[in-house]
Amino acid sequence: MRGALAFAWRSLVRQPARATLGILGVAAVGALLLDMLLLSQGLVTSMQDLLDSTGFDIRVAAQDPIPGEPDIADGPAAAAQIATLPSVSAAISVRTEDADIQIGSARPTRSAFVGVSGGRARPWTVLRGNDISPSPGGFGAARNHELVLNEDAARSIGAAPGSIVSVKAYCSGGAEAAPPISFRVTGIAEFPFDAPNQSGAGTTSASLADACGTPDSRAADIVMVTSAGDPDATASAIAALRPDLQTFTNNQAVGQLQQRGFTYFRQISTVLTTITVSFALLLITVLLTVSVNQRLGEVAALRALGFSQRRVVLDVLFESALIVGTGGLLSLPLGAALAIWLDSILKRMPNLPAALHFFVFDPNALWIHAGLLASTAVIAALYPMRIVARLPIAATLRDEVIG
Amino acid sequence: MAAHHQDEPVKASVFAAALAGAALATVTLAQTPDNPPSILVSRQLAELEQIAVGDQVRLATDEQGTDARVFRVAGIYEPTPDPMRLGAVPREVRLHLTDLLALTRDQATPAGTEHVESINVALHDPNEAGAFAADVNARMPGVFARPAIGAAGAGSTFVVLERFHLAIAAVTIVAATVFLLALSIMLVDERRATVGVLRLIGLPARRILVQVLLEGLLIASVGAIFGLMLAVASEGLINGFFQWRYDTALIFVKVTPTVAATCLAIAVPLGAAATVAASWALLRRSGLRLARR
Numbered sequence: 001m002r003g004a005l006a007f008a009w010r011s012l013v014r015q016p017a018r019a020t021l022g023i024l025g026v027a028a029v030g031a032l033l034l035d036m037l038l039l040s041q042g043l044v045t046s047m048q049d050l051l052d053s054t055g056f057d058i059r060v061a062a063q064d065p066i067p068g069e070p071d072i073a074d075g076p077a078a079a080a081q082i083a084t085l086p087s088v089s090a091a092i093s094v095r096t097e098d099a100d101i102q103i104g105s106a107r108p109t110r111s112a113f114v115g116v117s118g119g120r121a122r123p124w125t126v127l128r129g130n131d132i133s134p135s136p137g138g139f140g141a142a143r144n145h146e147l148v149l150n151e152d153a154a155r156s157i158g159a160a161p162g163s164i165v166s167v168k169a170y171c172s173g174g175a176e177a178a179p180p181i182s183f184r185v186t187g188i189a190e191f192p193f194d195a196p197n198q199s200g201a202g203t204t205s206a207s208l209a210d211a212c213g214t215p216d217s218r219a220a221d222i223v224m225v226t227s228a229g230d231p232d233a234t235a236s237a238i239a240a241l242r243p244d245l246q247t248f249t250n251n252q253a254v255g256q257l258q259q260r261g262f263t264y265f266r267q268i269s270t271v272l273t274t275i276t277v278s279f280a281l282l283l284i285t286v287l288l289t290v291s292v293n294q295r296l297g298e299v300a301a302l303r304a305l306g307f308s309q310r311r312v313v314l315d316v317l318f319e320s321a322l323i324v325g326t327g328g329l330l331s332l333p334l335g336a337a338l339a340i341w342l343d344s345i346l347k348r349m350p351n352l353p354a355a356l357h358f359f360v361f362d363p364n365a366l367w368i369h370a371g372l373l374a375s376t377a378v379i380a381a382l383y384p385m386r387i388v389a390r391l392p393i394a395a396t397l398r399d400e401v402i403g
Numbered sequence: 404m405a406a407h408h409q410d411e412p413v414k415a416s417v418f419a420a421a422l423a424g425a426a427l428a429t430v431t432l433a434q435t436p437d438n439p440p441s442i443l444v445s446r447q448l449a450e451l452e453q454i455a456v457g458d459q460v461r462l463a464t465d466e467q468g469t470d471a472r473v474f475r476v477a478g479i480y481e482p483t484p485d486p487m488r489l490g491a492v493p494r495e496v497r498l499h500l501t502d503l504l505a506l507t508r509d510q511a512t513p514a515g516t517e518h519v520e521s522i523n524v525a526l527h528d529p530n531e532a533g534a535f536a537a538d539v540n541a542r543m544p545g546v547f548a549r550p551a552i553g554a555a556g557a558g559s560t561f562v563v564l565e566r567f568h569l570a571i572a573a574v575t576i577v578a579a580t581v582f583l584l585a586l587s588i589m590l591v592d593e594r595r596a597t598v599g600v601l602r603l604i605g606l607p608a609r610r611i612l613v614q615v616l617l618e619g620l621l622i623a624s625v626g627a628i629f630g631l632m633l634a635v636a637s638e639g640l641i642n643g644f645f646q647w648r649y650d651t652a653l654i655f656v657k658v659t660p661t662v663a664a665t666c667l668a669i670a671v672p673l674g675a676a677a678t679v680a681a682s683w684a685l686l687r688r689s690g691l692r693l694a695r696r
Contacts, residue, residue: 017585017588018585018588018589018592021581021582021584021585021588022582022585024581025578025581025582025585028574028577028578028581029578031574032571032574032575032578263649267645272571279575279578279579283582283586286586287582287585287586287589290586290589290590290593291589293593294589294592294593338574341570342567342570342571345563345566345567345570346563346564346567348563348566349560349563349564350559350560
């Protein structure tokens with residue numbers, strides 16, 4: 001076995017140009033193959049990670065959301081009701097609108113403006129300064145309005161913790177804005193679903209309602225829930241408690257996205273994986289076949305010297321394995337670099353969260369990649385192995401001498 | 404939103420003509436026959452619920468059928484293919500804007516004060532779209548007008564996907580070129596004795612190189628044309644499969660003259676160049692050395 005491997009290595013080294021080009025070709029194809037395998041599940045894995053990173057494992061939404069309108073009429077009450085369940089650790093209602101935020105009369109920045117209520121859990125992480133205080137007095141009561149800004153919003157308007165900003169909200173998809181009101185910036189926060197260069201701000205639902213000019217509005221888009229243990233059981237308990245709402249766990253949400261939104265990348269991944277493997281198979285077969293055909297006399301001479309049929313067949317197989325194996329190893333760093341490049345292209349899609357990635361490393365993808373390349377090496381070697389195995393020794397030697 | 408030929412409500416999206424907004428409604432078969440306003444129903448919804456032209460249906464904004472109104476199905480339409488909604492079966496109804504507003508208006512909202520999300524404008528001269536938009540923006544603060552062409556901008560989803568496809572194509576071309584070079588080297592090597600004899604009988608290296616170039620051009624052209632024929636032949640299969648899979652009229656693959664010309668412009672020179680590059684090293688050797696066994 002070791003002898004056959006060494007012999008195959010010498011065959012490749014003897015013709016460095018064709019061996020190098022073969023290996024480079026496999027490396028390029030292997031890199032593309034690896035990326036397509038990463039792409040097939042990358043978005044789903046990344047979305048799952050993103051959802052899990054928020055600390056909420058269940059989402060509750062309206063059964064029939066109307067575009068541009070807040071979906072749940074009694075968001076804070078629904079969150080409070082859900083929070084009473086023993087299997088629920090925390091529940092907050094979330095409403096998102098648009099707002100222009102500015103300091104004084106400086107140029108405003110258009111931001112996503114998130115209002116939350118219920119408990120102390122927040123769908124953002126404070127990076128500097130402090131978090132907002134819970135609303136004193138509830139909806140409609142006079143209060144000091146506080147908000148947190150994301151880095152982009154703070155940079156755009158030059159705000160820092162302690163700054164007083166003016167907020168003009170555009171609510172329920174309408175073009176008319178309520179009169180601007182003042183907010184104190186308590187801190188700078190990171191919002192997990194922020195798109196690159198997207199300004200964002202967070203406050204309480206009551207303050208958001210004030211900014212919208214509808215201080216009594218309890219509307220919310222969604223209720224986010226942290227279960228105390230089993231998310232599926234908790235989701236069932238919530239569904240039983242509020243059958244008028246739609247409850248889904250992070251896994252179910254990702255499953256729905258996988259069924260609807262992410263089909264394109266799964267399809268293109270499948271198509272390109274098939275094409276890539278077929279392409280590699282065809283070309284390696286041709287490379288090996290032409291190579292073997294050029295060495296028929298040499299193979300016949302080896303057989304005449306006493307090399308067994310099994311031995312010369314193994315030579316061809318190992319030659320294929322060396323080309324594909326070396327190319328496959330090279331394809332890993334090449335594929336990683338290519339994945340970063342392709343990811344940077346796809347991430348220019350509008351409104352995608354900055355933390356979302358299309359290509360995510362997955363050990364399973366690596367195993368499948370290795371398996372597909374190994375199969376390619378074996379299948380590509382079948383035909384040239386057959387040629388070598390059935391080679392008539394005497395006739396070939398005679399032809400070589402006469403030719 | 405829902406639609407049904409029996410009395411069970413079926414959910415469907417409702418769009419108003421001349422209104423780029425959507426609302427939710429419940430659609431049920433109606434019993435009242437007196438000249439109701441007309442609507443269009445998407446093919447998918449009509450097939451799903453066996454709704455036919457001339458049927459009367461009730462539309463409501465909730466599943467309970469509160470304040471339902473009767474409409475007559477004036478026609479079945481094929482929804483404009485929307486790649487952003489791939490995988491979602493378009494169960495849609497289209498109706499006149501006034502009918503939609505009447506159906507969805509809050510009781511506290513006086514008629515005529517509702518808001519719409521956008522207004523589509525068709526100009527007599529489409530080339531004036533930019534100037535018209537600028538004029539509207541100057542005259543009507545609070546309204547934002549822009550030409551429909553290019554409105555999505557350079558960062559739109561499909562522009563990004565096009566760049567992604569180009570990147571994939573570039574990597575594929577690199578891989579194919581490397582393999583092509585390897586194959587060319589082997590094929591040229593196979594003919595080293597023939598080339599050696601040609602050199603020995605007096606043909607200059609330049610003459611043989613031209614011959615190799617012409618041969619490479621011929622093979623590359625035939626290969627590229629075969630590839631295009633394969634692409635054209637598979638175009639129907641791929642579109643047929645995905646249109647069936649997603650129940651859409653969207654065209655997934657289209658071999659346009661520009662695409663075909665680009666393929667030829669890349670493949671033919673690349674094939675010929677690979678053949679010449681592979682032959683170059685061989686032709687620098689002497690005829691005797693090449694012809695030697």
